[in-house]
Amino acid sequence: MARILLAPNPTGTGHNMRMLSIAKRLIEKTPNIEVIVLLGSRQDVFTNLFENEGIKVIDLSPTGIIDYSKDSHLEKSMNWNTMISKYFVPTFFNGDKILKYLELIKDLSPDLLISDYNINASLAGIISGTHSVFVTERHNFTLVDVELDDLILGGFQVDKEEIGKAQQDLNSLFNWIISRTDLIITDKPLQEEFKSDIELMSNKKTHFVGSMYSDMKKEVELNFEKLLIDPTRPYIIGTMSSTTMLKENLQKNIDFYKEAFLELKPLFPELQLVIIGSSDIPRKENDIVEVPYIPNWRALLEHSKLLISHSGWITVTEVAYLDVPALFYLSSFMEYHELEAFKRLNLIGVPVFSGYNVKEFCRKVSDLLKQKREKFTEGYRILNPTQHGIDLASDMIEEEIKKVVEEKERK
The missing domain is CATH 3.40.50.2000 (Glycogen Phosphorylase B;)
Known part of the structure; x- marks a missing residue:
C-alpha cells in the first residue's frame, strides 16, 4: 500500500480545497493507497470534509483553529526586515516548521509528498529525499511577480534596493525548489507576458491542467432559508x-x-x-x-x-x-x-x-x-480548456506513485 502525504499551504482555504479535490480523485482511481493530510488552517471546516473522504487528518494546530483571513500580514513600510524577516521567514521559510515537517515525514514514511504551495513542506521533502509533487497556482513567490512601481502605487513605502535584492534571492530559492521536485502541476495558464512563466515553461516537469475541480460526496443541499437568502429573487x-x-x-x-x-x-x-x-x-x-x-x-x-x-x-x-x-x-x-x-x-x-x-x-x-x-x-x-483538469492532475500523480512503488520493489 502506498502512503500519500498532503501538505496544503495553511495561509488560505483554497489550498485545502484543492488538496481535498485531488485526494478524492486519487482515492477513487488508485487502489491500495492511504492518504494523510497535514491540516494547518480552518480545521473547523476541513477536518470533517477530509475525514468524510476517508483521509486521515493530522492537525498541525490542535490548540486552536487557524484562520489567516482575519488579520494583517504586512506593514506599510516594505523593506528586508518587514518583508523577509517578519513576513516571509515566519510564514514560508520557517526553520522550525521545516524541522517539524521533517519529523512528520520521518514518522509517517510517505511514499509521495504532495505540497500545495507549502514551501516549508516542500523543503522538508527535498531534504529527506522524499518523492515530491508541487501543486501551485503561483509560478514564483508573490513578491517576485510584482513590480516595485505597483507596490509604490498601492501606497507602500518601498526600499527599492532591499526589496530588489529580496526578489532576486526569492527567485533563486523558488527555482532551486522546482528543480528538485519530481512533478509540478499548475492550474494557472502559462503566458509569456509573465517572467516567472517563461522560466517554468522551460521545465519539462511543469504541466498546466486547468481547473482541478471535484464535487465532494455527501454534499449537503444548500439551505437557502437557513442562510436567510430568498432563492426566488436574484x-x-x-x-x-x-x-x-x-x-x-x-x-x-x-x-x-x-x-x-x-x-x-x-x-x-x-x-x-x-x-x-x-x-x-x-x-x-x-x-x-x-x-x-x-x-x-x-x-x-x-x-x-x-x-x-x-x-x-x-x-x-x-x-x-x-x-x-x-x-x-x-x-x-x-x-x-x-x-x-x-x-x-x-x-x-x-x-x-x-x-x-x-x-x-x-x-x-x-x-x-x-x-x-x-x-x-x-x-x-x-x-479551463478541457473540463478535465482534476483527471489530468490525478493521472500524473498516479504515475508518480507507480514509479515510487516500482522503485521500492526493486530495492
Missing part, C-alpha cells in the same frame, strides 16, 4: 474569505460592497447582496445578507446573477469550471498577493475592477448583470 455574491494582507482593507471592502449595493438597488429592486465571510452567523438587513465561509457553495454560485470576488485562484478556477458570471475585484494594490492574478485575468479578458469608485463600480456591475451569460465563457476557456 442575488449577487461578494466574497470576503481570501487572505488579507492588511486587515483594514477587509472592513473597507465590506463597506464598499454595501455602499455599491445601495446605489444599485433602485435599478434592480428585487436584487439581494450575499456577502460571504463577513459574519460568523447568517444575518440580514435591507436585502444585504451576511453569512460565514461556505466550502460547498456550488448551488449558491450557480443560482447567482454575479459573483464579485478577490482573484484568489481557486475561486477563479471554480467559476471558470462552472461558467459562473464573475467580476474579480482588487480593492487596492496593497493586496499585492493578488495583483499578478488580477493583471492576468485582465489580459485574458475576464472582467476585473480595482479601487473604491462606487459609481464606476456600479456601472460595471450593472453592465455585467445585463450581459448574456455566454459572454463570460470566452476567457474561461483559456483558464
Whole structure:
C-alpha cells in the first residue's frame, strides 16, 4: 500500500480545497493507497470534509483553529526586515516548521509528498529525499511577480534596493525548489507576458491542467432559508474569505460592497447582496445578507446573477469550471498577493475592477448583470480548456506513485 502525504499551504482555504479535490480523485482511481493530510488552517471546516473522504487528518494546530483571513500580514513600510524577516521567514521559510515537517515525514514514511504551495513542506521533502509533487497556482513567490512601481502605487513605502535584492534571492530559492521536485502541476495558464512563466515553461516537469475541480460526496443541499437568502429573487455574491494582507482593507471592502449595493438597488429592486465571510452567523438587513465561509457553495454560485470576488485562484478556477458570471475585484494594490492574478485575468479578458469608485463600480456591475451569460465563457476557456483538469492532475500523480512503488520493489 502506498502512503500519500498532503501538505496544503495553511495561509488560505483554497489550498485545502484543492488538496481535498485531488485526494478524492486519487482515492477513487488508485487502489491500495492511504492518504494523510497535514491540516494547518480552518480545521473547523476541513477536518470533517477530509475525514468524510476517508483521509486521515493530522492537525498541525490542535490548540486552536487557524484562520489567516482575519488579520494583517504586512506593514506599510516594505523593506528586508518587514518583508523577509517578519513576513516571509515566519510564514514560508520557517526553520522550525521545516524541522517539524521533517519529523512528520520521518514518522509517517510517505511514499509521495504532495505540497500545495507549502514551501516549508516542500523543503522538508527535498531534504529527506522524499518523492515530491508541487501543486501551485503561483509560478514564483508573490513578491517576485510584482513590480516595485505597483507596490509604490498601492501606497507602500518601498526600499527599492532591499526589496530588489529580496526578489532576486526569492527567485533563486523558488527555482532551486522546482528543480528538485519530481512533478509540478499548475492550474494557472502559462503566458509569456509573465517572467516567472517563461522560466517554468522551460521545465519539462511543469504541466498546466486547468481547473482541478471535484464535487465532494455527501454534499449537503444548500439551505437557502437557513442562510436567510430568498432563492426566488436574484442575488449577487461578494466574497470576503481570501487572505488579507492588511486587515483594514477587509472592513473597507465590506463597506464598499454595501455602499455599491445601495446605489444599485433602485435599478434592480428585487436584487439581494450575499456577502460571504463577513459574519460568523447568517444575518440580514435591507436585502444585504451576511453569512460565514461556505466550502460547498456550488448551488449558491450557480443560482447567482454575479459573483464579485478577490482573484484568489481557486475561486477563479471554480467559476471558470462552472461558467459562473464573475467580476474579480482588487480593492487596492496593497493586496499585492493578488495583483499578478488580477493583471492576468485582465489580459485574458475576464472582467476585473480595482479601487473604491462606487459609481464606476456600479456601472460595471450593472453592465455585467445585463450581459448574456455566454459572454463570460470566452476567457474561461483559456483558464479551463478541457473540463478535465482534476483527471489530468490525478493521472500524473498516479504515475508518480507507480514509479515510487516500482522503485521500492526493486530495492
